[in-house]
Amino acid sequence: METFPDESHELNTTHYIFGPFCVVPAKRLLEKNGAPVEIGGRALDLLIALLIRPGRVLTKSELIKQVWPDIIVEEGSLRFHMTALRRILGDGDVHARYIATQVGVGYAFVAPLEVQLAGSQQALIAAETSGSGPVINLSHLPPRAKLFGREIDLQLVVDHMLQPKLFTIVGPGGVGKTSLAIEVAHRICAQGYQTARFVDLAQVEDQSLVLSALARSLEIPVQAEDSLYVLLAHLRTQRVLLILDNCEHLIDAVSAIVEQISDAAPNVGILATSREPLRARGEYVHWLNPLEFPREPKHLCIQQLLGYSAIKLFFERVSSANAALMLNDADAQLIADMCQRLEGMALPIELAAMRVASHGLTSTHALLGERFSLGWSGRRTALPRHQTLRSMLDWSYDLLSPLQCLALERLSVFVGPFSQEAASQVIADTQIEIAAAAAILDELVCKGLVTIDQTDLRWTYRLLEMTRAYTREKLATRGDIEVNALAFRHAAFYMDLLGHLGTSPNEIFENSARLASQLGNVRSALEWSFGPQGDPGLALPLAAGSAPLFLHFSLLVECRTWCTRAAELLELGYFGTPTEMELQAALGLVLMFTRGNSEAAEKALLRALDIAVALSDYWSQLRLLGRLQIFYERIGDFASSLAWAEQASEVGNLLNKPEAIAIAASLAGISHHLLGNQPLARQQLENSLRNSLPSQRSGTIYYGFDHRNRTGLALARTLWLQGFPDQARHWAEQIEAEASALQHSVTYCIAMVWILCIYIWTGDLQKAAASLERFATIAESNALGPYIAAAHGLRAAIAIRAEQSDNSVAVLEESLTQLHGMRYELLTTSFEIALAEGLILNQQYEKARKLVDGTISHCRASGDAFALPELLRIKSGLIRVMHGDDELQALNVLQQACVLSREQGAWAWELRISMDQAKSWLEQGNRLQAQELLRECRERVTEGFDTLDVRRLEALWQKALGDSHPS
Numbered sequence: 001m002e003t004f005p006d007e008s009h010e011l012n013t014t015h016y017i018f019g020p021f022c023v024v025p026a027k028r029l030l031e032k033n034g035a036p037v038e039i040g041g042r043a044l045d046l047l048i049a050l051l052i053r054p055g056r057v058l059t060k061s062e063l064i065k066q067v068w069p070d071i072i073v074e075e076g077s078l079r080f081h082m083t084a085l086r087r088i089l090g091d092g093d094v095h096a097r098y099i100a101t102q103v104g105v106g107y108a109f110v111a112p113l114e115v116q117l118a119g120s121q122q123a124l125i126a127a128e129t130s131g132s133g134p135v136i137n138l139s140h141l142p143p144r145a146k147l148f149g150r151e152i153d154l155q156l157v158v159d160h161m162l163q164p165k166l167f168t169i170v171g172p173g174g175v176g177k178t179s180l181a182i183e184v185a186h187r188i189c190a191q192g193y194q195t196a197r198f199v200d201l202a203q204v205e206d207q208s209l210v211l212s213a214l215a216r217s218l219e220i221p222v223q224a225e226d227s228l229y230v231l232l233a234h235l236r237t238q239r240v241l242l243i244l245d246n247c248e249h250l251i252d253a254v255s256a257i258v259e260q261i262s263d264a265a266p267n268v269g270i271l272a273t274s275r276e277p278l279r280a281r282g283e284y285v286h287w288l289n290p291l292e293f294p295r296e297p298k299h300l301c302i303q304q305l306l307g308y309s310a311i312k313l314f315f316e317r318v319s320s321a322n323a324a325l326m327l328n329d330a331d332a333q334l335i336a337d338m339c340q341r342l343e344g345m346a347l348p349i350e351l352a353a354m355r356v357a358s359h360g361l362t363s364t365h366a367l368l369g370e371r372f373s374l375g376w377s378g379r380r381t382a383l384p385r386h387q388t389l390r391s392m393l394d395w396s397y398d399l400l401s402p403l404q405c406l407a408l409e410r411l412s413v414f415v416g417p418f419s420q421e422a423a424s425q426v427i428a429d430t431q432i433e434i435a436a437a438a439a440i441l442d443e444l445v446c447k448g449l450v451t452i453d454q455t456d457l458r459w460t461y462r463l464l465e466m467t468r469a470y471t472r473e474k475l476a477t478r479g480d481i482e483v484n485a486l487a488f489r490h491a492a493f494y495m496d497l498l499g500h501l502g503t504s505p506n507e508i509f510e511n512s513a514r515l516a517s518q519l520g521n522v523r524s525a526l527e528w529s530f531g532p533q534g535d536p537g538l539a540l541p542l543a544a545g546s547a548p549l550f551l552h553f554s555l556l557v558e559c560r561t562w563c564t565r566a567a568e569l570l571e572l573g574y575f576g577t578p579t580e581m582e583l584q585a586a587l588g589l590v591l592m593f594t595r596g597n598s599e600a601a602e603k604a605l606l607r608a609l610d611i612a613v614a615l616s617d618y619w620s621q622l623r624l625l626g627r628l629q630i631f632y633e634r635i636g637d638f639a640s641s642l643a644w645a646e647q648a649s650e651v652g653n654l655l656n657k658p659e660a661i662a663i664a665a666s667l668a669g670i671s672h673h674l675l676g677n678q679p680l681a682r683q684q685l686e687n688s689l690r691n692s693l694p695s696q697r698s699g700t701i702y703y704g705f706d707h708r709n710r711t712g713l714a715l716a717r718t719l720w721l722q723g724f725p726d727q728a729r730h731w732a733e734q735i736e737a738e739a740s741a742l743q744h745s746v747t748y749c750i751a752m753v754w755i756l757c758i759y760i761w762t763g764d765l766q767k768a769a770a771s772l773e774r775f776a777t778i779a780e781s782n783a784l785g786p787y788i789a790a791a792h793g794l795r796a797a798i799a800i801r802a803e804q805s806d807n808s809v810a811v812l813e814e815s816l817t818q819l820h821g822m823r824y825e826l827l828t829t830s831f832e833i834a835l836a837e838g839l840i841l842n843q844q845y846e847k848a849r850k851l852v853d854g855t856i857s858h859c860r861a862s863g864d865a866f867a868l869p870e871l872l873r874i875k876s877g878l879i880r881v882m883h884g885d886d887e888l889q890a891l892n893v894l895q896q897a898c899v900l901s902r903e904q905g906a907w908a909w910e911l912r913i914s915m916d917q918a919k920s921w922l923e924q925g926n927r928l929q930a931q932e933l934l935r936e937c938r939e940r941v942t943e944g945f946d947t948l949d950v951r952r953l954e955a956l957w958q959k960a961l962g963d964s965h966p967s
Contacts, residue, residue, distance in 0.1 A: 014155065016051040017114040019096060021089065023051060030088075042067055043085040046078075050099065050109035052152060056292075056307030057300075059106040082107065105299075108307070140197050140217070141243075144186050145179045148316070149291045149309020157184045157271070160284060164239070164269035166262050168247075170277050171288035172448030172464065173392045174347030177273040178245050180288065184271060185243050193269065196241040202395075207253035214242070214257070228260065235265035247274040248447065249399045255280040275396065275448035290344030297336035305332050310339040313346060314353045321357030334365045341368055343451075343464050348389055393470040396449055403432060407440045408449055409478070412471035413490045415520030417459035422521075425493045426486065459517050484533050491525035491538045498522070498545030509698030512552035519553070522546050530565055540569045544579045547586035552701050554745040556590045557783045563587040567604075576611055581620060584608035589627055589704045593746050596786050596822020597635045605631060622651050622660055623703050629667045630705070633674065634786075636825030638863035642671040662692035663703075666711040673714045676865030678721050678905040685715040697742050706747040709739050713754040721866070723907030725762050725944030732758045736771065745782040749775060753787070756794050757830055760801050761908070763948025768798050789818035790827055797834035800841065809838040829859060829867045836874055840881075849878045869909035872897035873916055880920070891920065911937055911949055915956055922960060931960045 016023040022031045025048050030037045039047075045067040049058065060075055068077070082099070085091075091098045098111045147154065160167055161184060169177045182198070189196035199217045204210060211227045220234050242261075247254045255278040258270050262282055272278060277285050291310035294300060305311045314335050342348040356364045397405060407427045414422070420438060427437040441461065444450040453462050463471065475483060497518075501511045515522075526546060529539035543566035550559035563586050574580045588605035591598055605628050612620040625648040632641040645667035652664030669684030692708045700706040712735040720728035732755045739751035752775035759768035772794055779787035793815030796808035812835045819827060832855045839848035852875045859868050876893040879886060894917055901909040914937050921930040934957045944950050 015116040016048075017116065018051075018098065018109075018111045023047060037088060039088055040081065040084060042077075042081045043088065046081055046085055047089075050107060051113065053307070054109045054113045057102050057106050057108045057304055059295075063106065102304075140195065141185050141189070142182050142198055144183055146316070147176075147179060147183055148313040150176070150180055150183075153180060153286065153288060154183060154187070156286060157181075158187050161188055161241070161269050161271055164241075164267050165284060166258055166270045166272070166278075166280060166282050167284045167286070168272040168274055168278055169286050169288050170274055170448070172345070172451065173275060173396050174345045174389070174466075175288050175290055175448075176346035177288055179346070181243050181245060181271055181273050185241060189241055193241045194239045196243065198243045198245065200245050201250055201254070202246040204250060207250055210250055210253045210257060217242075228257070232260065232264040235261060235268050238265065239267040240265075241269045241271065244270060244272040247272050247278060248276055248396075251276065251278060254278060258283075276446040291339075291346060291349070293339040293344045294336055295340070297333060297340065300336070302329055302332045305336050308336075308339070310342075310344045310346075310349055311336055314339055314349050317350050317353035318356050321354055331361050334361055338365055338368055341465055345464060345466070347392060348466050351389060389466050390470065393467065396447065397470070397474070399447070400449075403436070404440055404443060405474070407432060407437065408444055409471045409475040410486050411441075411444075411450065411461075411463055412468045412475055413486050413524070414463065414468075415524045417453045417462040417517050418521070419459050420461065422459075422493055423461060426489050429485070429489070458514065480533070487525075487528040487533070488535060488538070490521070491529050491535070491542060494518070494522055494525040495538050495542040495545060498549065499541065501545070501548055505696075505698040505702035508548050509552065509696075509701060512549050512701075515549055516553070519549070519555075522549060523558075526562055530562075536569050536572060540566045540572060540574055540583070541579055544583040544586075547582060548701070551586065551589075551704070554782055556594050556746070559586055560590040560594055563590065576614060578611075578615065578617075581608050581611040581615070581617075584611070585620070585624055585627070588631075592627070592631055592634070593749075593784050593786070596824050597631055598823065602631060618651055618655050619660075622648055622655065622663055625651065626663060626667060626707065627704055629671065630710075633670070634826045635823045636828060636858075636862045636864060638671065638674050638865075642668070642675060642863075645671045658691040659693070659699075662688045662690075662711075663707045665691065666707050666714075669718075670710060670714045673718050674866055675863050676868065676900075676904040676906070678718050678866075681714065682718045682722065685711050685718060689715070695738055695742055697744060700742050700744045700747055704746065705750055706739070706742060706744065709735055709742070709747055709751055712738070713751055716758055717754060720758055720761055721904075721906040721908045723911070723940065723942075723944075725908075725947045725950075727943070728758055729762060729764070745778050745784065749779055749784055749787040753790060753794075753827065756798075760797060760834075762944070763801075763951075765798055765802050768794075772798065786819065786822050786824040789815050789822065790824070793819070793827065793831050793834075796838070797831065800834050800838040803841060805838050805841045809835060809842060809844075812838060825862075829855060829864050829871075833867060833870060833874065840874075840878070845878055845882050849875070849882065852878065866904065866906070869897045869901035869904065869906060869913065872900065873909070873913050877916060887920070887924075891917075894920075907940065908949070911941075911953065915949075915953060918956060918960065922956075927960060927962070931957075934960050 014025065016025075020033045021037075022034075023029070023044075024031075028041075028044060030039045030044060030047070046063060049063060049066045060078055064073060064075075064078055067081075086099060089098050090096050098109060100108050100110045102108070157167065157169065157180065169181055171177050185196050185198065197217045199213055201210065201213060204213045211231060215221075215227065215231055218231075218234065218240070220231060244254060244258070251274065254272070254274075258272070258278065259280050259282070261268055261270065262280075277283065291313060292308045293310040294305060294308055297305060306315065311332070338352055339349060342352065352364060352368065397408075400408065410427045411418070411423060413426060418426075420441060423441050424434050424437040427440070428434045432440070441450065445452060445461070449463075449467060450461050451464060453460055475486070497515075501508045522542075526539070526542055528534050529536075529542050543562040547559055547563060550556070550562070563583055566583055567587060570580055570583075574583075584604045585608040588601045588603075588608060591601035591604065595601075605624060609621065609624040609628065612624055625644050629641050629644040629648065632638075632644060645664070648667045649664040652660040665684045665688035669681045669688060672678075672684060673681035688711045689708070692711065695706050695708045700709075712731055716728045716731035716735065719725075719731065735751055736755050739748045742748070752771060756768050756772060756775070759765070759771065772791065775787070776791035776795075778784075779791055793812050796811040796815065799806065799808040800812070812831060816828065816831050816835070819825070819831075832851060836848045836852050836855075839845070839851065852871055856868065856871050856875065859865055859871065872893055876890045876897065879890040879893060883889070894913060898910060898913045898917070901907070901913060914933055918930040918933045918937075921927075921933070934953065937953055938957060941950055941953065
């Protein structure tokens with residue numbers, strides 16, 4: 001809302017009354033039962049903001065923007081002042097409920113509210129309703145239309161026009177300027193004005209006829225040569241309210257005339273509407289914004305959505321045009337999406353609502369944005385320029401100069417917001433110079449054809465969707481040469497922009513984050529560049545430059561699409577360049593995580609590493625060695641995975657930076673963990689953590705996943721294997737929280753694959769199930785194929801560990817088949833152990849024995865040794881079940897498992913093996929021997945007393961002691 005220094009006392013004369021309270025914004029006053037209440041300024045501002053929009057949920061960002069418009073504050077400040085406000089109001093005490101909270105969204109005023117106008121306005125309303133006061137002939141004014149969401153605008157204009165002045169309501173076509181002006185006239189025409197006259201200047205085409213139109217509306221016979229003299233002489237003694245509607249096409253003549261009227265007839269009030277300011281002397285201007293609509297409507301119900309004026313208008317117009325039409329919550333979401341795409345513009349919303357009434361919601365929603373929606377018809381009684389969007393836009397377009405028309409058409413190439421620099425680069429050519437392009441952009445803004453986007457300081461400008469559809473039609477008529485030349489300049493601008501994202505992870509991260517609103521433009525540039533009329537010379541560097549942007553926003557599938565297409569153009573002269581290196585590095589990464597560990601992914605990563613070596617780019621080498629280490633780890637080639645880790649250690653030593661040392665140690669530690677050397681793994685992992693900084697999203701995106709996060713995961717697993725389950729759970733919970741906070745889908749999924757195994761090992765099955773659901777959702781929403789398959793297998797593994805096999809064996813078998821198909825073998829051993837346990841539950845011992853033998857052979861061949869002791873323990877149990885008379889063989893296998901677990905430093909496996917040994921001795925009657933072994937185990941247990949394995953140990957100890965011995 002704009003305020004004016006000389007008349008600020010006229011604003012906000014409204015009284016808001018609720019419960020025992022009364023708020024008078026103009027006096028900055030809160031009263032309770034008539035007595036003033038002490039309240040802080042910010043708390044009062046919050047209350048006023050909520051009272052102005054009763055029932056509407058205001059988001060936290062909206063409230064912060066209104067209450068702290070010029071400074072940046074945290075949400076904590078908002079919560080502090082909201083708490084203070086509630087305390088002052090006694091909100092929640094004895095049935096007093098004024099402010100409701102929507103968790104994670106914002107706040108709404110929900111109590112019954114009475115709104116009263118003070119002073120002259122109250123008298124005016126009373127006069128209108130009681131019949132007292134001056135009698136005014138309203139036949140000169142058009143009928144009123146019901147307004148939605150214009151309370152603040154209406155109040156502002158009414159307050160200003162109570163005293164005669166020149167006031168202009170400015171805004172783009174279709175925003176609702178005329179309806180607001182008519183309502184203002186009806187509200188105030190009886191307040192000191194002798195008459196009110198509406199002058200529709202849309203009917204006037206010639207500047208010289210403006211005076212005649214004014215005289216005709218005032219019923220003044222103008223016969224003298226100086227018609228202005230006659231008009232001023234008539235008005236000089238009058239107190240008249242003139243509404244001059246639609247001034248933009250006659251702006252020079254109107255501006256000159258209203259200045260002279262203001263000078264000669266100070267008691268005449270002039271309320272004008274225009275798509276640009278008149279720029280007349282003494283003019284007050286109010287820029288009318290579109291109606292409010294939800295920016296994120298997905299989780300709002302109908303009642304919450306109806307708190308937005310744009311949606312309320314839509315519902316009202318649909319209901320009045322088709323009383324039989326019933327709308328539900330799903331329909332409300334479609335309407336919210338339409339209002340969002342129409343950007344709160346009143347006329348397009350009304351036209352869309354009229355079509356919904358006759359053709360249905362689904363078809364109207366589907367056609368919105370298509371060029372023929374420009375022809376949808378509205379009310380027959382509407383002004384001709386308001387009967388369709390096309391006629392409204394024709395009106396604006398016809399007022400432009402040829403160069404302005406050309407510039408506006410060229411702006412239609414942008415998808416969403418754009419900067420002045422982008423506009424100038426794209427508009428300019430041999431017909432329009434760079435300097436002229438910037439000036440024309442400003443002119444189009446003033447005319448309401450280009451809007452200002454206040455949410456992004458750099459990408460400031462945008463075309464409304466309906467304007468863009470209209471101007472793209474116009475642009476097409478200029479021919480393919482013009483269209484393709486424009487697309488080339490657009491693509492070249494974004495190629496250059498993406499080519500300067502920076503070199504360091506922080507630079508790339510910060511610059512990519514600033515381009516969130518430009519994804520539409522980048523996609524458009526890519527589509528044209530790779531299209532039949534495109535330019536391959538732009539396509540490849542544009543794809544390589546856009547890869548960091550798509551990775552920043554976890555758009556892996558989209559990144560894969562463009563990188564794959566770009567790789568086909570490398571023969572254009574990009575072999576061995578940094579551009580090819582970045583392209584291949586991104587392609588290998590996204591192929592690995594979306595389609596599995598294919599040969600194409602491997603080839604791309606190896607090629608990128610070769611280029612990094614040739615360029616002596618050590619940081620890129622380290623980044624690519626990390627990706628290769630995880631690639632070979634995922635395909636189950638653990639020896640090669642260790643080799644890449646060792647090569648990373650050499651590069652880390654050359655760089656001799658803590659970050660490089662931390663990454664190299666992390667890769668080595670993870671490899672040693674999987675190969676079964678837990679003491680060395682722990683040493684390397686702890687060394688990595690000592691040298692690494694806290695996780696940052698910039699580094700996470702740059703490397704493709706978070707190295708510190710992976711380090712913590714491997715350490716958690718290592719600690720569990722070494723017999724420290726409480727420490728393992730602590731690390732798992734911490735790493736899961738950190739991975740979630742990074743908001744990076746790949747890192748989170750990597751974390752959950754490892755963490756869920758820890759929860760299953762420790763018996764925290766409820767926690768595992770809860771974490772699994774979020775993991776599955778993120779994997780599916782990001783199309784991460786291997787992790788989608790893994791989620792099904794993990795769900796089955798949890799059920800088997802809970803001894804609820806049902807169809808879990810079949811699900812796990814299907815998951816393994818899918819993972820084999822994608823060469824994702826990291827989980828093979830863990831899943832096959834779970835599958836063997838499921839088969840044993842189902843008493844399918846022979847099948848379980850074959851599976852276990854095959855898994856043991858695979859682990860010995862691949863180097864995946866960390867679970868070998870557990871596999872041997874399971875095999876021993878199967879021998880005992882299937883061949884009860886061959887106890888010696890079972891004990892020999894168990895002894896092998898015990899020796900191997902000690903060599904690996906894996907006390908967790910040794911504990912399970914020892915319990916099986918003790919159980920066997922008890923069954924053979926060797927109670928003392930079993931007691932001694934179990935006593936040693938109990939003495940070694942220092943934590944994790946609530947874990948499944950320790951509970952089993954205690955139960956077995958009680959059995960070994962016998963009924964006559966206390967624990």
